Amino acid sequence: MDKEVDYSLCWLEYSKIDDEPYREKLSKVVKNIIAVGQDKFTQTAVEELKTAVTSLVGFEPEVSKEALCGDNPISGIIVGNVTDALIMKYISDDEIQKLDEEGYVIKSVKENPGLVVIGSKNGHGLVYGAFSFIKHIQLKRDVEEVHIIDNPKCKLRLLNHWDNMDGTVERGYAGRSIFFCDNKVTNSLGRIKDYARLLSSIGINGVVINNVNVNKNAIWLITPKYLGDLAKLADVFRQYGIKIYLSINFASPIYIGKLKTADPLDEDVIKWWKETAKTIYEYIPDFGGFLVKADSEFNPGPYKFGRDHADGANMLAEALAPYGGIVIWRCFVYNCTQDWRDTKTDRAKAAYDIFKPLDGKFAENVVLQVKYGPMDFQVREPVSPLFGGLERTNQLIELQITQEYTGQQIDLCYLATMWKEVLEFDTYAKGPESKVKYVVDGTLFNNKYSGFAGVSNVGSDKNWTGHWLAQANLYAFGMLAWDHSFTPEEIAREWCVRALTNDPFAVETIVSMLMRSWRVYEKYTAPLGIGWMVTPHTHYGPSVDGYEYSKWGTYHRADTKAIGIDRSVKSGTGFAGQYHRENAAMFESMETCPEELLLFFHRVPYDYVLKSGETLIQHIYNTHFEGAEEAEKLKEDWVKIKDYIRKDIYEDVLERFNRQIENAKEWRDVVNSYFYRKTGIPDKYGRKIY
Ligand code: GCU
Numbered sequence: 001m002d003k004e005v006d007y008s009l010c011w012l013e014y015s016k017i018d019d020e021p022y023r024e025k026l027s028k029v030v031k032n033i034i035a036v037g038q039d040k041f042t043q044t045a046v047e048e049l050k051t052a053v054t055s056l057v058g059f060e061p062e063v064s065k066e067a068l069c070g071d072n073p074i075s076g077i078i079v080g081n082v083t084d085a086l087i088m089k090y091i092s093d094d095e096i097q098k099l100d101e102e103g104y105v106i107k108s109v110k111e112n113p114g115l116v117v118i119g120s121k122n123g124h125g126l127v128y129g130a131f132s133f134i135k136h137i138q139l140k141r142d143v144e145e146v147h148i149i150d151n152p153k154c155k156l157r158l159l160n161h162w163d164n165m166d167g168t169v170e171r172g173y174a175g176r177s178i179f180f181c182d183n184k185v186t187n188s189l190g191r192i193k194d195y196a197r198l199l200s201s202i203g204i205n206g207v208v209i210n211n212v213n214v215n216k217n218a219i220w221l222i223t224p225k226y227l228g229d230l231a232k233l234a235d236v237f238r239q240y241g242i243k244i245y246l247s248i249n250f251a252s253p254i255y256i257g258k259l260k261t262a263d264p265l266d267e268d269v270i271k272w273w274k275e276t277a278k279t280i281y282e283y284i285p286d287f288g289g290f291l292v293k294a295d296s297e298f299n300p301g302p303y304k305f306g307r308d309h310a311d312g313a314n315m316l317a318e319a320l321a322p323y324g325g326i327v328i329w330r331c332f333v334y335n336c337t338q339d340w341r342d343t344k345t346d347r348a349k350a351a352y353d354i355f356k357p358l359d360g361k362f363a364e365n366v367v368l369q370v371k372y373g374p375m376d377f378q379v380r381e382p383v384s385p386l387f388g389g390l391e392r393t394n395q396l397i398e399l400q401i402t403q404e405y406t407g408q409q410i411d412l413c414y415l416a417t418m419w420k421e422v423l424e425f426d427t428y429a430k431g432p433e434s435k436v437k438y439v440v441d442g443t444l445f446n447n448k449y450s451g452f453a454g455v456s457n458v459g460s461d462k463n464w465t466g467h468w469l470a471q472a473n474l475y476a477f478g479m480l481a482w483d484h485s486f487t488p489e490e491i492a493r494e495w496c497v498r499a500l501t502n503d504p505f506a507v508e509t510i511v512s513m514l515m516r517s518w519r520v521y522e523k524y525t526a527p528l529g530i531g532w533m534v535t536p537h538t539h540y541g542p543s544v545d546g547y548e549y550s551k552w553g554t555y556h557r558a559d560t561k562a563i564g565i566d567r568s569v570k571s572g573t574g575f576a577g578q579y580h581r582e583n584a585a586m587f588e589s590m591e592t593c594p595e596e597l598l599l600f601f602h603r604v605p606y607d608y609v610l611k612s613g614e615t616l617i618q619h620i621y622n623t624h625f626e627g628a629e630e631a632e633k634l635k636e637d638w639v640k641i642k643d644y645i646r647k648d649i650y651e652d653v654l655e656r657f658n659r660q661i662e663n664a665k666e667w668r669d670v671v672n673s674y675f676y677r678k679t680g681i682p683d684k685y686g687r688k689i690y
Contacts, residue, residue, distance in 0.1 A: 011498035014055035036080025041123025045130035075114025103151030104129030124241035156451030174459030185229035200240035202478025243288035263305035346573035347553030360392035378531035388427025409466035416476035416488035452481035506644035524627030529600035564599035631664035
């Protein structure tokens with residue numbers, strides 16, 4: 001690959017397979033690649049297979065065309081569309097029936113040992129199939145008997161980049177933007193290509209390349225001023241089955257079009273957006289669509305013109321519909337100028353209150369994008385009641401891969417464990433087994449569009465993600481969006497073998513570190529689902545009252561007797577009542593509310609006894625002491641595997657652990673002192689509290 005600067009290729013790094021007998025077996029299969037068809041996706045698939053084989057096995061495979069192989073039995077990998085005669089020879093109708101648009105079959109041919117066929121219905125599937133086979137051999141799986149039929153469970157598997165045109169990344173912890181620099185679109189297309197390869201290899205099929213907060217130059221991205229350069233990016237991504245999308249500013253007709261209004265029902269505004277869409281598609285024929293943060297945190301939206309979110313989204317949807325584009329409309333809408341004395345307004349309730357009444361009113365090419373929790377990507381939140389609440393609306397779950405509130409890629413926090421809990425949450429929308437995973441894969445409500453959107457954790461750093469081990473979060477996001485039945489543990493193991501080391505002891509050590517890291521982070525930060533005790537603005541490090549008297553609606557309301565928000569229907573804000581009956585009842589009472597969310601739903605006196613037998617205050621002390629100790633153990637584990645990790649990676653990660661340990665101690669001490677000072681109750685084990 002032509003790399004302008006030195007950076008890692010993560011799980012596509014491909015060091016030579018050291019297991020000789022396996023390499024021998026593999027060599028027979030991979031020495032030939034037979035490309036059926038000449039389209040660009042076949043070329044991509046073949047190019048990827050060739051690159052991988054050359055490094056993994058140590059020789060360059062012969063690439064030939066269909067004509068050369070004729071009818072003779074041969075060994076090699078045949079890559080092609082399932083409608084092609086050669087592929088049809090080996091793949092049955094039954095297998096073809098099982099394939100979705102983006103799916104693929106990988107199959108070793110029994111009657112012809114040494115022959116593997118990769119087939120798909122369309123080009124995207126072929127690229128996914130090629131990457132899947134590469135993974136198969138990186139993990140040293142059997143190539144003599146392969147039979148994989150695989151389809152993505154979700155239609156939309158998107159990354160949201162919060163990249164600004166000046167090159168900064170909002171909530172980015174991995175360097176500068178890879179898309180923008182000095183208010184220009186990048187021309188470093190080599191890196192973009194490698195990014196497209198990484199994303200395609202984990203099944204991502206769309207990237208929103210600019211920040212949801214659309215200001216200054218970014219407003220003009222939808223105009224010819226930038227569309228020429230964006231078209232070049234789109235060309236690179238297209239080759240890998242990835243569409244590009246743009247975040248837009250809802251008031252663009254005013255800023256760009258010099259209209260007096262951006263009212264979605266105004267004729268001139270409607271016309272302006274239609275013309276804008278037409279222009280975009282002239283440059284980028286497969287443009288994905290718009291992502292819109294409207295009426296949220298000071299971004300303009302339909303409210304300003306006396307309209308609602310459906311009016312706004314549907315107007316844009318109509319402009320994109322002729323070209324197959326979609327509107328992704330965010331539900332992160334709440335009052336961000338609250339007075340802390342106001343205990344009636346509950347930010348957690350806002351999204352449901354606003355969007356539930358609009359259920360069924362959105363056009364068929366509108367998708368609502370819902371953050372997994374009702375607040376804002378805290379380390380622990382209940383699942384948003386909009387999942388299961390919206391029954392007639394396309395929807396995406398928004399996850400935050402970038403670790404804004406979860407350690408900022410300094411602290412280790414493998415998020416797949418959290419995401420999996422969210423996906424497994426049962427909404428009871430249609431009775432038991434109405435899990436979030438079936439909402440987001442579109443099967444529960446039979447949605448036309450649904451899936452995953454992840455706020456990217458990627459930047460220009462050499463390892464892409466700041467912390468080397470944070471690559472596992474990007475990898476896991478893609479894997480879960482493709483197939484939510486993967487376990488966080490198997491994903492972690494796969495990533496580790498592909499990207500870091502295949503020594504069994506080192507792999508198991510790293511998997512164990514990843515698997516416990518979210519819980520460790522949770523222990524030393526805000527307790528029992530209350531969230532928010534972070535340093536304002538930066539959101540790293542502790543500041544228990546940092547947001548307590550601010551306008552953002554994020555309060556813990558600790559006093560000398562109790563802490564937490566009563567969100568019950570009986571005596572609180574009523575948020576618990578936004579869930580279906582079974583969950584509403586569970587959250588309503590302190591006894592049945594899951595303890596890790598106790599302070600989110602209830603106001604609890606410090607001497608309340610938890611299921612562990614410890615009081616709430618003692619639990620806070622215990623978890624904070626434990627969390628800081630467990631952070632040190634993470635580092636100890638890392639030190640144990642020093643010999644199995646590349647030196648520079650080892651040192652980089654070690655340095656992160658040193659910083660994490662300091663952070664964990666600071667959290668421990670600040671939180672413990674705060675509550676000791678508030679309550680006057682000492683730690684029963686007599687540990688040091690400042
Ligand atoms: C968080 C984050 C912001 C971001 C916002 C959003 O509040 O701190 O930086 O803009 O989420 O999701 O829109």
